[in-house]
Amino acid sequence: MEVAVWRGDETGGRYETFDVPAQDNQTILDVVTWIQQNSDATLTYRFACRVGMCGSCAMMVNGTPRWTCRTHVRKVLKGNRLQVAPLQNLPVIKDLAADMDPFFDKWVRVGGRHEPGKTRHDQIEAIPPDTPDRENADAGIECINCSVCYAACDTVRGNPDYLGPAALQRAWTIVNDEKHAGRQQILNTVAASDGCFNCHSMGNCTVHCPNGLDPMNAIAGLKRAVTKNRFKRGG
Amino acid sequence: MMLDVRLYLAQRISAMIMAPLVFIHLGMMVYAIQGGLSAAEILGRTQGSVFWMLFYGLFVAAASLHAAIGLRVIVHETLRLRGMALRALTWGLFAVFFVMGARAVMAVTMI
Ligand code: SF4
Ligand code: SF4
Ligand code: FES
Numbered sequence: 034m035e036v037a038v039w040r041g042d043e044t045g046g047r048y049e050t051f052d053v054p055a056q057d058n059q060t061i062l063d064v065v066t067w068i069q070q071n072s073d074a075t076l077t078y079r080f081a082c083r084v085g086m087c088g089s090c091a092m093m094v095n096g097t098p099r100w101t102c103r104t105h106v107r108k109v110l111k112g113n114r115l116q117v118a119p120l121q122n123l124p125v126i127k128d129l130a131a132d133m134d135p136f137f138d139k140w141v142r143v144g145g146r147h148e149p150g151k152t153r154h155d156q157i158e159a160i161p162p163d164t165p166d167r168e169n170a171d172a173g174i175e176c177i178n179c180s181v182c183y184a185a186c187d188t189v190r191g192n193p194d195y196l197g198p199a200a201l202q203r204a205w206t207i208v209n210d211e212k213h214a215g216r217q218q219i220l221n222t223v224a225a226s227d228g229c230f231n232c233h234s235m236g237n238c239t240v241h242c243p244n245g246l247d248p249m250n251a252i253a254g255l256k257r258a259v260t261k262n263r264f265k266r267g268g
Numbered sequence: 269m270m271l272d273v274r275l276y277l278a279q280r281i282s283a284m285i286m287a288p289l290v291f292i293h294l295g296m297m298v299y300a301i302q303g304g305l306s307a308a309e310i311l312g313r314t315q316g317s318v319f320w321m322l323f324y325g326l327f328v329a330a331a332s333l334h335a336a337i338g339l340r341v342i343v344h345e346t347l348r349l350r351g352m353a354l355r356a357l358t359w360g361l362f363a364v365f366f367v368m369g370a371r372a373v374m375a376v377t378m379i
Contacts, residue, residue: 191345192270230276259273 034110036064038076039118042127048116049073061094061101061109065117065129078129085243088179092129093118098184100243120184122193135193136180139200143222147207150214158211170209173202173251175244182238182248194227198238198248201229205251208258220255220262229255270344270354275337282334289327314376321377328369336362 034055037048051068062080069076080090085103092101094109095116106115120131151157160167182198183189189197196204204223207213223229229252238248271279300310314320340358343349349357 188345191348195270224273226270226272228272230271230273256276260277263273263277 034106034113034115036068037114037116038065038068038129040076040128041125043125046125046128048118055106059106061092061099061104061106061115061117062090064106064115065092065101076129077127086177088177091120091179091181091184092131093121093184098181098241100179100181103243120180122184122186122189123180131180133180136183136197136199137178139196140178140203143196143200143204144207144215144219147210148213148215150212160211166209166211169251169254170206173206173246173248176202176206176246177244179243182242182246185237185241187235187237188231188233192227192231195231196223196228198232198252201232201255202246202248202251204229205255205258208255217262220259223255224259224263229259232256270341270350271337275340278333279337282330282337285326285330286334289323289330292323293327311376316379317377321373324373324377325370328366328373332362332365332369335365 034053036051036053038051040046040049051072053064053067053072056063062083065076065078066080069078078090078092080102081087082089083102085100088100090101091098093099093116094101094104095111097109098120099109101117109115117129119125119129123131123133123135126132162168162171176199178199180199186195186198188195201223204219208216208219210216213219232249232252234249234253236249239246239250242248336358339361340354343357344354
């Protein structure tokens with residue numbers, strides 16, 4: 034099959050075509066690895082776990098953001114051709130490796146770090162797994178930080194300062210975590226400009242999340258929570 | 269620098285205000301022309317009416333706010349305008365819509 038691979042760096046680049054032997058069971062990551070090992074050892078890309086756990090291997094495949102280690106070639110091959118490019122909505126480092134810094138910076142900015150509210154001498158809260166808050170928190174907990182949703186989001190493309198689906202989903206997860214002490218701070222952060230109210234609720238993030246998570250719904254939850262919080266605290 | 273919770277609420281609340289007003293407005297138009305009312309006869313009923321002045325005044329205020337915030341989002345995302353320029357555009361649009369609407373309301377409700 035014919036594989037067009039984007040080559041270049043932050044200053045620009047172009048597609049280079051490689052001929053790659055097809056196999057019965059082959060992922061996009063296998064194809065990229067084959068090129069690097071057999072055609073051009075200077076090809077740069079990123080991966081680690083190869084089993085959909087680490088979130089480092091996402092790329093644009095035929096224009097769609099995907100986790101490449103778990104995307105089978107036969108599912109996405111179009112007329113014996115493939116096009117592979119670095120994840121969009123992020124700066125490029127080199128070739129297929131996108132710079133994930135803006136994505137992770139937003140995760141941190143939203144307050145994604147756990148802040149304990151108690152000391153080791155206090156009793157831990159008992160949180161039954163079937164309370165609505167815990168179910169909301171559970172819904173987003175399996176995020177692997179792959180940035181596929183971020184690359185799929187048109188609102189990020191139009192406004193690079195927008196926090197984006199993954200960071201906002203993280204905010205929703207910890208806003209629902211009783212053990213997190215900084216919940217009001219998170220609501221304040223997502224209520225501001227470039228926060229949850231920028232989301233158009235078109236759901237590209239949810240459609241593309243390879244883990245089947247639903248950031249759009251999480252953001253809708255944030256919008257309701259922030260609105261309620263605003264009225265409760267008086268305007 | 270686009271939509272914070274205040275602008276979001278302003279847009280939702282203005283939409284909630286407009287929704288019933290739109291239906292009353294449309295219903296009233298259909299009803300009013302049934303018997304073949306002329307423009308002069310309609311003006312005869314609206315001019316000097318505090319009710320219609322408040323009704324359409326509220327309508328114009330809500331529509332101006334709603335449209336200005338909606339355009340703000342579109343301009344921000346397509347032209348990447350931000351900061352002071354975006355704020356100036358939002359309130360400038362609001363002022364233009366509001367003045368145009370207020371003139372129309374005054375024309376049909378003031379004697
Ligand atoms: S639903 Fe919101 S976060 Fe998801 S892709 Fe659309 S705008 Fe982006
Ligand atoms: S929400 Fe889904 S698509 Fe987005 S970073 Fe997490 S796992 Fe990836
Ligand atoms: S290599 Fe870890 S998720 Fe693909």
